[in-house]
Amino acid sequence: MHFLESRLAENLDLMHLTERLIQGKGQPNTLTMAEKLELWDRLKILSFTKMVSSLWAMNMLSLYIRVQVNILGRHLYIDTARGLGSSHLLDEAELIDKNDEQQFLACADYLSNYGLLALIHNTEAATMEVLKGKQLKDFFNVAVLHDTIIHILENLMIMGSPHHWVGYLMPEDAGVYKFVAASSSSGSDLSNATKFELLMGETRAVLSSAEFANIVDISLRRLVNGVLEDLSIHCGENNLATGMPLARLLPRIAHMGQLLLTESNRNRYIQIIRSIPEVELFFTLLYSSTPAS
Known part of the structure; x- marks a missing residue:
């Protein structure tokens, strides 16, 4: 995630x-005075945009990589099991090519390389909507800040078409997705699709599922709580507990956007995600399930 960290810093400086x-x-x-107000307003919007974009990106990339690893691991296990005890079957099995495997795992960089600008743009739009009417003198405490961040995330997730945010994480490939969807409903022949295409199609299907949406919601909310705990420490617990003017809070919010993706803090937040029972159950079921073929 170091590349993601540098890309966010570059685009939200x-x-x-x-x-x-x-x-x-x-x-x-x-x-x-008009110029000062305009600068403060931009700083307000972009400070929240930076923190929420960082939080969303870290959470989703962490989950996305685990989806990839579980799908690939299951396919490799099945491919190997098919050939156990029979070198003839192993030779004839449609094994995952090393190139397909590498291409598939390399897609984890899609967010940093291609999807990030759209994520930032839409996060900024969601932030502007939520912070409309919020003044720099307004007092923000933990509860107000929590509700504000959650509201921005909710707006971001429902913006555009259903599951539009999947496009931040992986390339659009409607043809392959239709192949996979058709196979699960009508048993269509997928022999013409490459293993890479099938892996990508299966990943898109998982990311678009109601079950994945549920763990995304749970993990984002849990991360927001973790971020607010750290922010309270940086602000001084009494300050954020009793409330402080938004103008004083903005530098700390922007700073949290940076801290989220630094290695020492990132590991802590990823551990928060991994410790969620619903997340662990989701990936256990994902690995053990058999996709339609």
């Missing part, structure tokens, strides 16, 4: 906004 505000404070005549 708030330094230019803070530098202009600091310059305006030191040199009062350099910025008009």
Whole structure:
């Protein structure tokens, strides 16, 4: 996730906004009141955008990689089991090619390389909608901040067509998805599809399932709680418990967006996801299930 961290930092660098505000404070005549308000408003929107984008990306990429590993592991196990005790069967089995395997696992970089800009754009739009009318002088405590972040995430997830967010994580390939969907309902012949296409189609089907949507919701909410615990420590528990002006909170929110993806913090948050019973049950069932073929 180091590449994801650097890409988020590159696309959500708030330094230019803070530098202009600091310059305006030191040199009062350099910025008009309207310009100051505009800069503060952008800083407000982008600070939340940075934190929520980082939180969403880390959570979803962690889950996505586990989906990949479980699907691939199951296929490799089945391929091997088919050939046990018979080298003839093993030779004839449609084994996963190493190239297909590598291509499939490499798709975990799709979010960082291609999907991130769309994620940031839509997170910003969701943030603008939720923060509409919120003033810099408004007091935010843990409960208000929690509800604000959850509301942004909810808006992000329902934006656009159903399961549109899958497009942030993996390339659109409607043809393969139709192949897989058709096979599960009508037993269509998939012999012309490559193993890579079948793996991708199966992954898309899993990500689009109601069961996956459920663990996404659970894990995002659990991560928000973890982030707020850390933010309370950074702010001083009494400050965030009793509430503090949004203007004072913004730098800490933006900073949390950076901390989420640093290695030491990332491992802690990933462990939070792994410790959720519903998540573990989902992946146990995913590995043990047999896809239609």
